[in-house]
Amino acid sequence: MADSNTIRLRVFSLNCWGIRYLSKHCRERYAMIGELLSREEHDIVLLQEVWSEKDFLCLKRKLSSTHPHSHYFKSGVIGSGMATFSRHRIHDAFLYRYSLNGYPYMAHHGDWFGGKAVGMVILNIGRLAAHVYVTHLHAEYCREKDSYLPHRVVQAWELQQFIRHTSSGADLVILAGDLNLHPQDLGNRLLRTYTGLRDSYTETAKFDGCEDGITLISDNPFINPKELCPFEKGIRIDYILYKGSGRVSIQCESLSTTKGSVPDHPFPYSDHEALSADLQLQTLTQQAGGDETRAEQDCAAGKLAELVDIVTEARTEVKVGLYCAERMRYTAARTGVMGMALLLLELAIAAVPWLALRADQPFPRASFYLLGVLCFAILITTFLLYIFYSMEVKALQGAEDQMRLAVGSLQERLRGFPLAQPLNRLCRPLDGQDPCPLEPEE
Amino acid sequence: MADSNTIRLRVFSLNCWGIRYLSKHCRERYAMIGELLSREEHDIVLLQEVWSEKDFLCLKRKLSSTHPHSHYFKSGVIGSGMATFSRHRIHDAFLYRYSLNGYPYMAHHGDWFGGKAVGMVILNIGRLAAHVYVTHLHAEYCREKDSYLPHRVVQAWELQQFIRHTSSGADLVILAGDLNLHPQDLGNRLLRTYTGLRDSYTETAKFDGCEDGITLISDNPFINPKELCPFEKGIRIDYILYKGSGRVSIQCESLSTTKGSVPDHPFPYSDHEALSADLQLQTLTQQAGGDETRAEQDCAAGKLAELVDIVTEARTEVKVGLYCAERMRYTAARTGVMGMALLLLELAIAAVPWLALRADQPFPRASFYLLGVLCFAILITTFLLYIFYSMEVKALQGAEDQMRLAVGSLQERLRGFPLAQPLNRLCRPLDGQDPCPLEPEE
Numbered sequence: 001m002a003d004s005n006t007i008r009l010r011v012f013s014l015n016c017w018g019i020r021y022l023s024k025h026c027r028e029r030y031a032m033i034g035e036l037l038s039r040e041e042h043d044i045v046l047l048q049e050v051w052s053e054k055d056f057l058c059l060k061r062k063l064s065s066t067h068p069h070s071h072y073f074k075s076g077v078i079g080s081g082m083a084t085f086s087r088h089r090i091h092d093a094f095l096y097r098y099s100l101n102g103y104p105y106m107a108h109h110g111d112w113f114g115g116k117a118v119g120m121v122i123l124n125i126g127r128l129a130a131h132v133y134v135t136h137l138h139a140e141y142c143r144e145k146d147s148y149l150p151h152r153v154v155q156a157w158e159l160q161q162f163i164r165h166t167s168s169g170a171d172l173v174i175l176a177g178d179l180n181l182h183p184q185d186l187g188n189r190l191l192r193t194y195t196g197l198r199d200s201y202t203e204t205a206k207f208d209g210c211e212d213g214i215t216l217i218s219d220n221p222f223i224n225p226k227e228l229c230p231f232e233k234g235i236r237i238d239y240i241l242y243k244g245s246g247r248v249s250i251q252c253e254s255l256s257t258t259k260g261s262v263p264d265h266p267f268p269y270s271d272h273e274a275l276s277a278d279l280q281l282q283t284l285t286q287q288a289g290g291d292e293t294r295a296e297q298d299c300a301a302g303k304l305a306e307l308v309d310i311v312t313e314a315r316t317e318v319k320v321g322l323y324c325a326e327r328m329r330y331t332a333a334r335t336g337v338m339g340m341a342l343l344l345l346e347l348a349i350a351a352v353p354w355l356a357l358r359a360d361q362p363f364p365r366a367s368f369y370l371l372g373v374l375c376f377a378i379l380i381t382t383f384l385l386y387i388f389y390s391m392e393v394k395a396l397q398g399a400e401d402q403m404r405l406a407v408g409s410l411q412e413r414l415r416g417f418p419l420a421q422p423l424n425r426l427c428r429p430l431d432g433q434d435p436c437p438l439e440p441e442e
Numbered sequence: 443m444a445d446s447n448t449i450r451l452r453v454f455s456l457n458c459w460g461i462r463y464l465s466k467h468c469r470e471r472y473a474m475i476g477e478l479l480s481r482e483e484h485d486i487v488l489l490q491e492v493w494s495e496k497d498f499l500c501l502k503r504k505l506s507s508t509h510p511h512s513h514y515f516k517s518g519v520i521g522s523g524m525a526t527f528s529r530h531r532i533h534d535a536f537l538y539r540y541s542l543n544g545y546p547y548m549a550h551h552g553d554w555f556g557g558k559a560v561g562m563v564i565l566n567i568g569r570l571a572a573h574v575y576v577t578h579l580h581a582e583y584c585r586e587k588d589s590y591l592p593h594r595v596v597q598a599w600e601l602q603q604f605i606r607h608t609s610s611g612a613d614l615v616i617l618a619g620d621l622n623l624h625p626q627d628l629g630n631r632l633l634r635t636y637t638g639l640r641d642s643y644t645e646t647a648k649f650d651g652c653e654d655g656i657t658l659i660s661d662n663p664f665i666n667p668k669e670l671c672p673f674e675k676g677i678r679i680d681y682i683l684y685k686g687s688g689r690v691s692i693q694c695e696s697l698s699t700t701k702g703s704v705p706d707h708p709f710p711y712s713d714h715e716a717l718s719a720d721l722q723l724q725t726l727t728q729q730a731g732g733d734e735t736r737a738e739q740d741c742a743a744g745k746l747a748e749l750v751d752i753v754t755e756a757r758t759e760v761k762v763g764l765y766c767a768e769r770m771r772y773t774a775a776r777t778g779v780m781g782m783a784l785l786l787l788e789l790a791i792a793a794v795p796w797l798a799l800r801a802d803q804p805f806p807r808a809s810f811y812l813l814g815v816l817c818f819a820i821l822i823t824t825f826l827l828y829i830f831y832s833m834e835v836k837a838l839q840g841a842e843d844q845m846r847l848a849v850g851s852l853q854e855r856l857r858g859f860p861l862a863q864p865l866n867r868l869c870r871p872l873d874g875q876d877p878c879p880l881e882p883e884e
Contacts (some may be wrong), residue, residue, distance in 0.1 A: 071843070
C-alpha cells in the first residue's frame with residue numbers, strides 16, 4: 001500500500017491445460033505452477049482447465065499458507081475446470097452455466113463435457129467489495145469455418161449479462177480467463193462495450209511479455225504452429241479485464257506474460273501463457289457527479305450507438321446459428337422418420353413370408369436382425385439429436401429475444417440524448433421480418 | 443397514484459397449466475385468462491406453464507393495448523413456460539436455468555423437459571428500477587417419499603442466489619410464481635430469510651381468497667383431491683413476494699385469489715388459483731441510516747443465526763441427494779460393466795462353434811442377435827445414465843460447496859456482533875468430516 005487510499009492488487013490468470021493422462025507433463029507443470037504461485041503471492045489467482053479436482057486440492061494444500069481462501073467451480077460432466085485462490089476472504093460464490101456449449105457428439109473437441117460457465121466470487125479487499133469473475137469460453141477450432149461462432153457469441157452475451165446484473169453492488173470488478181476471442185472479435189467487443197470493462201493489456205502503463213500481448217504463441221513447445229495459422233506468431237485470447245466504480249478508480253500499473261519457457265525448467269507452465277497484472281486501486285473520497293457536459297453526453301451517446309451496432313451484429317450471428325440449428329433439427333426429424341419407415345417396411349417383409357411364403361424359401365434372419373438393429377439405432381440417435389437441437393434452438397431464440405429487447409432499450413436511451421448527428425444509421429432494419437428495430441416488440 | 447410519492451402497483455400471478463392437447467379446456471381457459479387480464483389491467487402479469495409459444499403470442503395480441511410490453515422466457519426442450527406482460531417498459535431480460543431439474547427418464551413427470559429456470563425483467567416504474575422475477579420450481583409428486591427434494595432445495599438455493607446477486611441495484615424486487623413449496627418448507631424459508639423477500643399473504647392488510655391462502659384447492663374441478671392428501675382442503679404453493687429498498691418502502695394493501703370457479707364460466711382459469719396483489723410503493727425522500735441500536739443489532743444477529751441454521755439444514759438435504767446420486771451413478775457403472783461382460787460372453791459363445799463345433803449343431807441365431815441387441819441397449823442406456831448422474835453429482839457438489847462458503851461467511855459476520863447470548867448452538871459440527879464449521883476452509 002502506497003498510502004491509506006491506495007491499494008495494490010496483483011491478479012494472475014492461466015489456462016492450465018490440466019487434462020490428466022492426456023496433457024503432456026501435467027503433474028510436473030502443476031508442481032511448477034504451485035511453486036510460482038506460492039513464490040509470487042498474487043492477491044487473486046484465477047485458473048482455467050484445472051479439470052481434475054485432485055489437482056485443485058493438491059494446489060490448495062500447497063497454497064494453504066499464501067492463499068488460504070479458494071473455490072473450485074463444479075458443473076457439467078467433468079467440471080468447469082475453473083478455480084480461484086485468494087489471499088482475501090471469499091464471502092460468496094455463484095456460478096452461471098452458459099446455455100450453449102458445443103455438441104456432445106463432438107467428443108474429440110470435448111467442450112460440451114466441460115460444462116463451460118462463468119464463476120463469480122465476492123471478496124472484501126480492505127473495505128472494498130470486489131466481484132471477481134473467471135470464465136473459459138468455447139474454443140475456436142477453425143477460424144475460417146467456425147461452426148461454434150453462434151455458441152461463443154451467445155456465451156459472450158450471457159457473460160456480459162451476468163457481469164452487468166451481478167456487479168451493481170461492487171466497488172471493483174475483475175474478469176480473467178481464456179475467452180477464446182481475439183481482441184477485436186464480436187464477442188470481445190460486446191463484452192467490453194456493454195460492461196465497460198477495460199483490457200489490462202491496452203491500458204497498462206508497463207508491459208513485459210510476448211509481442212502484441214499474445215498468449216497462445218507458436219514458440220510454445222506444446223503448440224502445433226499449424227493450428228495457429230494464419231497467425232504465425234500467435235494469438236491473444238487470454239485476458240485480465242477490470243473496472244472500478246464511483247468509490248474506486250483502478251489503474252493497471254503493469255502487466256506481464258510468460259514467454260513460452262520457464263527458467264530452469266525444460267517446458268513452460270502450460271500451452272497458454274500466464275498473465276499477471278498489477279492493479280492500483282485508489283479509493284475516491286467523494287463521488288464524481290454533477291451535470292454532464294455536452295462533450296460527455298456526446299461520448300455517452302457515441303458509446304450507446306456503438307453498442308446498438310455491436311448487439312445488432314451479435315443478433316445477426318445468433319440468427320445464422322438459429323437457422324443452422326433449425327435445419328439440423330429438421331434433418332434429425334427427417335432421418336428419424338426414415339428410420340421408422342424402414343422399420344415398418346422390415347416388419348412388413350417379415351410378415352409376408354409368414355402369411356404367404358411360409359417354408360417356401362429360407363427367411364434371411366441375419367439381415368433381418370441387423371436391419372432391425374440399424375433401425376433402432378437410427379431412431380434412438382435421431383431422437384436424442386432432436387431433443388438436443390430443440391434445446392439449442394430454444395437457447396438461441398432466447399438469446400435473440402434478449403438482444404432485441406436490449407437494442408430497443410438502448411435506442412430508447414439514445415433518443416434521450418440531444419444528438420448532434422442524426423440516428424439514421426441506427427434505423428436500418430435488422431432483417432425482413434423486423435419492420436423497424438426502433439420499435440421493438442419485446 | 444395517491445400522491446406524488448405513492449405509487450400503486452398491481453401484480454398478477456398464475457400457473458396456467460397450458461399443455462396443448464393434454465390440459466383440459468386449454469384454449470377456452472386461455473381465452474378466459476386473456477379476458478381477465480385485459481379487463482383488470484394489472485401493472486405486471488407473471489404467468490407460468492405457458493408451454494406453447496403460440497399461446498403466448500395469442501395472449502400478447504390480446505393484451506397489446508393494455509400490456510404493450512412482454513417477454514417469453516425460452517429454455518430447455520419445450521421452454522420454461524414463463525411469460526411476463528407489463529404496462530411498463532421492459533428494459534432488460536435475463537434467465538438463469540437451474541442446474542438440477544428432475545430426471546429426463548421420468549418423462550411422465552415432464553419437469554426435466556420444461557427447463558425450469560428463474561427469469562428476470564427490469565422495468566422502470568416512474569423513476570424506480572423494479573427487478574421482477576418469475577419462476578416455477580420442480581413439482582412435488584409425493585410428499586412422504588420426495589425423491590426430488592434435493593433438486594428443489596438446490597433450485598431454491600440458486601433462486602435466492604440469483605435474486606440476491608442481481609438485485610443490488612434495484613429499488614424494488616418482486617418475485618412471483620409456483621414455488622411448489624409449502625410456506626414453511628425448507629426451500630421457502632431459505633429463499634425468504636436470505637433475500638429478505640416478504641410474503642404478500644402474511645403481510646397483506648386485506649385478504650380475499652381461499653382459506654389459509656391455498657392456491658391448489660381440492661374444490662378445483664381439474665384436481666384429483668386424492669393427490670392433495672393429507673391436505674384435505676389444499677395447499678399454498680403459489681406466491682407473490684416483494685421487498686423495497688432504501689429508496690422505497692412497500693406495503694401490500696390487499697391480496698386476492700380466485701376460489702376454484704369463475705362466474706359465468708363452467709370451469710376455472712387453471713388447476714392453480716390466480717393471485718392478485720395490490721402493492722403500495724412509498725418513495726422515501728431520505729435514506730434511513732445512522733447507528734444501529736442494540737435491539738436492531740440483536741435482531742440482525744438473530745436473523746443471521748437463523749440463516750446459518752437454515753443453510754445448514756439445506757446443506758444436509760443436498761448431502762442426502764449427493765449420496766443418492768453417487769449411488770445411482772455407481773449402479774449405472776456396474777450395470778454397464780455387466781452389459782459389457784455379457785457382450786464378451788456372447789462373442790465367446792459365438793466364437794466357440796465357429797472354432798470347434800462348426801456345422802455340428804444349428805447356431806441359435808435369433809437368441810444370439812436378441813442378446814446382442816440387449817447388451818448394446820444396456821451399454822448405451824447405462825452410458826447416458828452415467829453421464830447424467832455425473833452432472834447431477836457435480837451440480838449437488840457445487841451447491842454444497844457454495845453453502846459451506848455461505849455458512850462460513852455468515853458465521854464470520856455473526857462474530858462481529860456484540861451478542862447477548864453465546865453462539866454455542868452454531869458451533870455444532872455439520873457432519874463428521876467437518877471438524878468445525880466456524881472455521882470453514884474457504
